[in-house]
Structure formats: structure tokens, C-alpha cells
Amino acid sequence: MTYIMNRNERETRGKRENFDKKSFSFSDIPMWFHFVVIGIILAVIAFSVFKLVKWNQGTAELDQTETGSMEIEVLDQIFLLPEANREGHEYDDEETILFLGNDAITHMQGDDGVCNKVAQKLGATVINCGFPASCVANKNANFYDGDAIDAFSFINVANSIASGDYSLMEQNAGKFDNGTYQASIDNLKNLDFNKVDTIVIYYNAQDYLNGRAGMDPNNDVNPITYRGALNAGIKALQEKYPFIRIVCMSFTMCYGYDSTGMVSGDRVDLGNGKLTTYLQFMIDISGERGVSFIDNYYGTIDEDNADQMLTDIIHVNEACNEHVAQHFVEAIYPGDN
Structure with missing residues (x-):
């Protein structure tokens, strides 16, 4: 049986055959279409570049206002003497300040020294009872004649003040070719402590440089540790x-000093911690004993201005x-400067 297509089927088939035989060519695409596509591509690229640049720059604005040197946060902690401690004591009208320390107060004892500068700023009586090369802590648990400097450590000075017995210090003052030792002993012996308003403990970093132990976890008043000696000495005075x-x-x-040479103390451990370790011990003891702490470490000397x-x-x-x-006066006597 033979199938005969009708007219409509023949026309549809003819159009399909003609389309299949015709090949596709880009030349058949209108020119305006090319420009539209290229424009879209360029717009996408431009937008992407803009967003990338903006992201890299961020959104923060730089404040170019001149503010001077960068602020350093000092760690001062100021305590007032409890009223209960003042009861029964008669204060005079003259401010008397006793400085205990080492080279921090004895290296310069004239108008260029810290004690005289405090006196000039406050109009106060400032007594310098420093002992050169001494430390806060003892080197030996028991006094040894070969280490006479131990007689003038803070812990022994504080104990001598508390007991009124300066014999150990007097017996060893002559071992040093420096009259400052005996002069400071005489000042302490002749001082009427009932007239003293403030005692300032100011030592440089000799404990760190001389390898004094930092602390004893089993004895918080160990005199051969920096923390223990400071704690025990303040306790005796209080x-x-x-x-x-x-x-x-x-x-x-x-x-x-380390193997590379001279290094800032906050970056080298000489055996018992870095310099900042000792700083933290003083901060801790000051807080525990309720005494004021003045931070001369941060904001005073750094490697840039050393x-x-x-x-x-x-x-x-x-x-x-x-x-x-100036820092001391502003922190402890804020109304007098």
C-alpha cells in the first residue's frame, strides 16, 4: 500500500529540508547585536575592577590630625592611707618624704637628682637614704661577710628601720669606698619617723641584672627573692x-646581654625572668599590701629614646x-603641682 502525502505535509517537509541544508554564519547576526554584547562585557569588567579596588582600600578613614607621640598606658595604681591608720597620729604642716633605694637615687644627688627635684617641685623635706649598688633582695639567706652589699638591701634596711638596730649596716659601711653608705645610715638613725609622711621605695633594675631570684612559691616573704623581700620589707614598715x-x-x-649582644631587658631572660617579670612582682606586691605603685617602666625610657x-x-x-x-608629684600629690 502506497502512502500519498497531502499538500500541507509536502510544504512542511520542504521547509524543513531547506532549513537543514542552510548553514549557520556569524555574518547573519546584526552588527548592533555585537556592540550590545561587547558593551555588556566591558560594563561587567569595569564594575568588577571598581569593587575590587574599593575592597582593597577598605572603608576606614585616616585621621591625619597631629596628636604628638603615641600614648603609652602607664600602670600606676594609687592607694590612699586608710583613715584607721591615721587615728591617734599627730601630723605637722611640713611634708616629709623618705626615699629608700640604690643608684636610682644616689647616682645623682645634687639638683640633677630625683630627690632634689621632688623637693623643689613640692617644697617638701625630702631625705635621700639610698645605698649604691644594693638590691631589693639579699644574695644569701644568711649574711656572709664576702657579700657585704647584702647589709644594705631593701629587706635589711626595712628591718633595721623597724627594729631601730642599724649595727649590721654600720659594721659593713666601711667596706665600701663611698661615704654615701655611712651618710644614709646617719640620716636614718637621726630621723624622727613620727614626722615622716611618705616612704618611697625606688630601686633600679639591679635585682634583674644581678640574678636575684624572682619569687618562691612556697614562701612569700623569702628574703633572697625579689617578691619576697619586697613583701617582707613593706610589711615590716607598715x-x-x-x-x-x-x-x-x-x-x-x-x-x-645575651649571645647577640646588648638587648632590652624586656626581651632577655637572665635566669630568673625578663625585666617585666620583676615589674609584675612589684605591681602584685603593691596591690596586696595596699601601697601605691608608680610605673616608671612604661612611658619613660624605651629603645627609641634610651x-x-x-x-x-x-x-x-x-x-x-x-x-x-614630675610623674611622682602628679600621681601622689595631684593638687600640689
């Missing part, structure tokens, strides 16, 4: 003279003493 305000002033920055503040790796110059004295 028990003997509760009406005297006590202020701890931290050391300034110093340098130490050549303008230090005379060697540890001793400071007059410019630094001026800064320390």
Missing part, C-alpha cells in the same frame, strides 16, 4: 609605722630624673 604612706616606684628600662635618657645600660641622666620626679 607594722612599725602604720601612719606612714608607702609608695613603690618601679625601675626604668635597662639593657641586658640614648637620650640613659648614661649606660642602667643609670639614668637628669632628663630622666626630671620625668620621674
